[in-house]
Amino acid sequence: MDQRLADLRDVLIAAETAQGDVAREQKKAEADVEQVVNRAARDRQLLESGRGSAKDLENLQHELETLARRQSDLEDVVLEVMERMETAQARVAEMTAQRDEAQARRDAIGAAITAATDGIDAEAAKLTGERATVAGTIPEDLLALYERVRAAHAGVGAAAIRQRRCEGCRLELDISEVNAIKAAPADQVVRHEECGRILVRVPDSGL
Incomplete structure (x- = not known):
């Protein structure tokens, strides 16, 4: 039981580590999307203002199109990472439940052993006393x-x-x-x- 519990703890630590790695990936991917969205918003404001030369406005239009494609690609990355995050979270939840169940069984067995040992000790003490009493009556x-x-x-x-x-x-x-x-x-x-x-x-x- 102790080995089973130790193995489950090791697997849970590995699952939590994997979840942490995916969480960092997700945070970075979402930050990349936000950066592109902010850049596109600034370019759109400049384009809508009409300030600058025709060449500048044309470059802004091309950049907005590039940023739109970039945003789409990054959002796909975010979705893929989110799916992996769900899998990682499910794995952590599963291993946590198994660890808790094994710990509960170990605690129950330990309590039963303690109770049995206490009972045996009490019975042994009783029998020792009875034996001493009987022995006193034997030649x-x-x-x-x-x-x-x-x-x-x-x-x-x-x-x-x-x-x-x-x-x-x-x-x-x-x-x-x-x-x-x-x-x-x-x-x-x-x-x-x-x-x-x-x-x-x-x-x-x-x-």
Whole structure:
């Protein structure tokens, strides 16, 4: 997501730069048209005044015709630049929308991650407290055994038996092990022969 957002920002900067270049072209083209229009207006005033020689007035007439053609050409340039400006503005608007959408998604994901992390931290703190309370009721030798097994088995020192299967390693207990567990007193600590975890007997153990 961060890379996508960075790429969109780069594309948007490029689009804004292109729009700026076209805007300068448009300003220059419009200034050129204005200059020609002003020059033609001055010549027209001189021509209409009738001052000057016939040769001067004839030259003014020719210049007005040249200026008219020049104005037409420049106005075509202005129209072409305006069309490119519309395209550039549309591109900037599109990339801005995509950038904003990506930013909103990133912010939403970030907020969700923060909320989830806070929830996990709160749950971990709660479970740590509960574990400390429960650990205080367990005999020290049994707790020490649990900690050793837990350290050796990826943090899982005890596992329930469900339908004659160890929930720690997911292996089914063989018949001799099932019979031994059945015969053992309810308060006797039993361990799985395969994985070594402490086995916890529950209502659906299937024993």
